Amino acid sequence: MRFISAAIATLVFASASMQAQRTIVPINRNWKFTYGDIENAEKKVFDDSQWQTIHVPHDFQIHQPWVAPAPDEMPDSDNPVANVRSRLSSRGFKEMGTGWYRKTFTPEPQWKGKRVLLDFEGIMLVGDVYVNGERVGGTDYGYLGFETDITDKLKYGQSNTIAVKADTGKPENSRWYTGGGLFRDVKFVITPADRYFTRHPLFVTTPVAEADSATIVVEAGVFSTPANTTPIATRLTIYNPQGEQIFTNTSKRNFNKRQNPWEYILDSIKVKQPQRWSCETPVLYKAVAELIDSTGKAFDKVETNFGIRKIEFSPEYGFKLNGKKLLLKGIANHHTLGALGAAAYPAAIEKRIKLLKEYGFNHIRTSHNPYSESFLDLCDRHGILVLDELYDKWLTQYAGGRTSWEDQWQYTIPEWIKRDRNHPSIIIWSLGNELQIQPEIPYGDYGVTPYMMQKPLVKRLDPTRPVTVAMHPHGRGMDLDSEPWPLAKLTDITSYNYRYMFFSNDGKRYPHMNFYQSEASASAMGPNFFEMDLDKNIGLAYWGMIDYLGESNGWPEKGWTHGVFDISLEPKPTAYFLRSFYKPDEPIVHIAIKGKRKSIDWNGIDVGTATMSDSWNLINGTTADIYTYTNADEVELLINGKSLGRVKNNTTDSKQRNRILWKNVKYEPGKIEARAYNASSAKPVATHKIETTGKAKKLIATADNPNWKADGTDLQHIRVAAVDNAGRQNMEENSLLEFSVEGPAEIIGVINGDMKSPEMTVGTSRSLYNGTATVILRSTPEAGNVTLKVTPKGNIKGTTIKLNTL
Known part of the structure; x- marks a missing residue:
């Protein structure tokens, strides 16, 4: 073991280490695409000249029209409350189908003699890959990536063709909107032919991560052809968060052809005064591993970021990060990104992470599948704790639908764990969701045997994190003295969806259980937080806090509408209620x-929520019930300066805490204001007011990305709002907007918060909803000036915004 100090800086990225021959070539741009199952589309010689040119990431399903329910699926006239839950309601009222992608390229001459891989981060929902007409690989579970060796398939000095068939499966193959196609990155990976690092080769752990000292252990996977029996020489270099080299060492090991590929420890290093990763200080170290020849020159090189941090779980305190108790304040949502569908744009992911952090979230559960690698990179950078989930239910139906789940998990688990295990943001592995009630799960014992089979594989690949599965709420009713499910007794973390009220009795009966509320409903927001033992439980993840496509409660709604942010990321008033206890200070x-409020049954839980509004444009002569959300001691409500009195925040009642109800308040045009006070303060500690607005007169446009990169992928979200002469947003304005762009950018999404809207989320027009709409621009690889013009249909004045890409 070597002892080093994190304060010692040496040369950064020595030039010798930059000569590695591994090459990564992104191939996201300029694919040809068409919708439909096209005969012979996999052939090398095929006329795709009339196909659309697209850029990856791409979700072809988001471009498909909405599919209204058939007449026989419409509600019974005698039962008008019945929701229209058609075969496509869960999947966003988009038709299932197939898309074909083709790309023609000429291999670089320097690739000759190398190993050439095609690497797909995912193909939704299942996919097949062809090179020059021959199938070379594919995926039966599109949420995870794969690589395929095409070294012997390439024809040098001439054009080669990659063809990809992506299939969304049948409606029953998912319970939510999945999107379809090449929704994540695609690239070539070129390595040496006879000795190289394997796929996801590095594994970095920090078995000691104290404030004054940490230990870093780095393992690597290496493959060598049997003919190459020379010792394996490696060089490991560690950089601190400032980019300073703090360690480097070269070592040799004899090649063992009986163990190939070979996984072994490169080094174990001790760091004094480490910079520890946390939610507040998400600092990242970097490990660089190289295979070197006899002259010291690198011929293969890989690297990974990692964090030094200590995680602990116990029924006594729930969860600790770096020795301090931390409550998970989370969200459980699907992977899609509003107007962009499933296309995994890092800028759109980062926008959501920043929004969540602003409102007090520190945790995301990846429901119910692995998210993109860029998502995890961003969680590392922004200090978000992640429960990384692999599957929905352990059924073929929900695992792609074309290959038995029993034949998949042995391969999906290694890809998943090896891909994700270096991310400090990940603290828990989850093997599945809502499992233990289904006898049709393999082996007929409600998930016990499948879990016991999968867990050892997870632990072999990563022994540092606990393993859980989320338990379905059905099966126990509300009998708090009933026996927990057998599967609940086996998992490292006991995770219940919605049934937090079982934590106390189950914990008394089984003291080893450590509880986490893997899904909490918005309809019970507040009680399901305050009624947990916050000192002993791990925390919770609120379901669907950002509205999303799919899992509709009935046409014409296209998706989930019970979040605290709408699908365009506008906060609803309830976002501030959540913020009041997620950010209590x-x-x-x-x-x-x-x-x-409308009652909606969801897995035996009433998830219905009341509609809340920020608008004080009501009908004269009416009254309104008003909530004031607060974490202060009391609130005073005033209308046009006249006080309606002060009301205390009833913190002893979980159903009233942080929300004060003012009933039958008479509407008067003008201003309504809330002032919050603490007992120790004579002046308000917080205020909020809303005003009656005049007619909308003009539009204002606000861009969100001041460092818009000209990389062909970076995004600019531009929020357009209708305001009156005083600059106040008019929430009644719903005019149609037309968008046009000039310069090196293109419109890839248009969205507002209205889930019932018949408008598409792609195109160049969108109506205002609650006075706002958002248009999303994607840069091109060329830098330059960009002008967006917004033209409303009606008497409102339009607007133009000038931007530039860097």
Whole structure:
């Protein structure tokens, strides 16, 4: 073991280490695409000149029209409350289908004699890959990537063709909107032919991660052809978060052809005064591993970021990060990105992460499949703790649908764990969701045997994190004295969807259990937080806090509508209620005008939520029930300066805590204001006011990305709002907007918060909803000036915004 100090800086990225021959070539741009199952589309010689030119990431399903329910699926006239839950309601009312992608390329001459791989981060939902007409690989579970060796398939000095067939499967193959196609990155990976690092080869652990000292252990996977029996020489270099080299060492090991590929420890290093990763200080180290020849020159090189951090779980305190108790304040959502569908754009992911952090979230559960690699990179950078989930249910139906789940998991688990295990943001592995009630799960014992089979494989690949599965709420009713499911007794973390009320009794009966509320409903928001033992439980993840496509409660809604942010990322008033207890040290008050509530059954849980509004444009002579959300001691409500009195925040009642209800408040045009006070403060600690607005007169446009990169992938989200003469947003304005762009950028998404809208999320027009809409621009690889013009249909003044890509 070597002892080093993180404060010692040496040369950064020595030039010798930059000569590695591994080459990564992104091939995201300029694919040819067409929708439909086209005969002979895999052939090398095929006329695709009339196909559309697209750029990856790409979700072809988001471009498909909405599919309304058939007449026999419409509600019974005698039962108008019945929802239209057609065969496509869960999958966003988009038709299932096939898409074909083709790309023609000429291999570089320097690739000769090398090993050439095609690497797909995912193909949704299942996919097949062809090179020059021959099938060379594919995926039966599109949420995970794969590589395929095409070294012997290439024809040098002439054009070669990659063809990809992507199939969304049948409606029953997912319970949510999946999207379709090449929704994540594609690249060539070129390595040496006879000795190289394997796929996802590095594994970095920090078995000691104390404030004054840490140990870093780096393992690597190496493959060598049997003919190459020379010792394996490696060089390991570690860089601190400032980019300073703090360690380097070269070592040799004899090749063992009986163990090939070979996984072994490169080195074990001790770091004094480490910079530890946390939610507040998400600092990252880097490990660089090289295979070197007798002259010291690198011929293969891989690297990974990692964090030094300590995680602990116990029924006594729930979860600790770096020795401090931390409550998971989370969200459980699907992987899609609003107007972009499933296309995994890092900028759109980062926008959501920043929004969640702003409102107090520190945790995301990847429901119910692995997210993109860029998502995990961003969670590392922004200090978000992740529960990384592999599957929905352990059924072929939900695992792609064309290959038995029993034949998949042995291969999906290694790809998943090896891909993700160096991310410090990940603290728990979850093998599945809502499992233990289904006898049709293989082996007929409600998931016990499948779990016991999978867990050892997870632990072999990563012994540092606990393993869980999320338990379905059905099966126990509300009998708090009932026996937990057998599977619940076996998991490292006991995860219940919605049934937090079982934690206390189950914990008394089985003291080893450590509890996590893997899904919490928005309809019970507040009680399902405050009624947990926050000192002993791990935390919770609220379901669907960002509205999303799919899992509709009935046409014409295209998806889930019970989040605290709408699908265009506008916060609803309830976002401030959540913020009041997710960020208890930040004084807050927010006014919400209460609307109607509709009961909706979801897995035996009433997930229906009341409509809340920020608008004070009501009908003269009416009254309204009003909530003021606050974490202060009391709130005063005023209308046009006249006080309606002060009301205390009833913190002893979980159903009233942080939300004060003012009933039958008479509407008066003008201003309604809430002032929050603490007992120790004579002045308000927080205020919020909303005003009656005049007619919308003009549009204002606000861009979100000041460092817009000209890389062909980076995005600019531009929020357009209708305002009156005083600059106040008019939430009644719903004019249609037309968008046009000039310069090196293109429109790839248009969205508002209305899930019932018949408008598409692609195109060049979108109506305002609650006075806002968002247009999303994607850069091209050329830098330059970009002008977006917004033209409304009606008497509102349009707007133009000038931007530039860097």
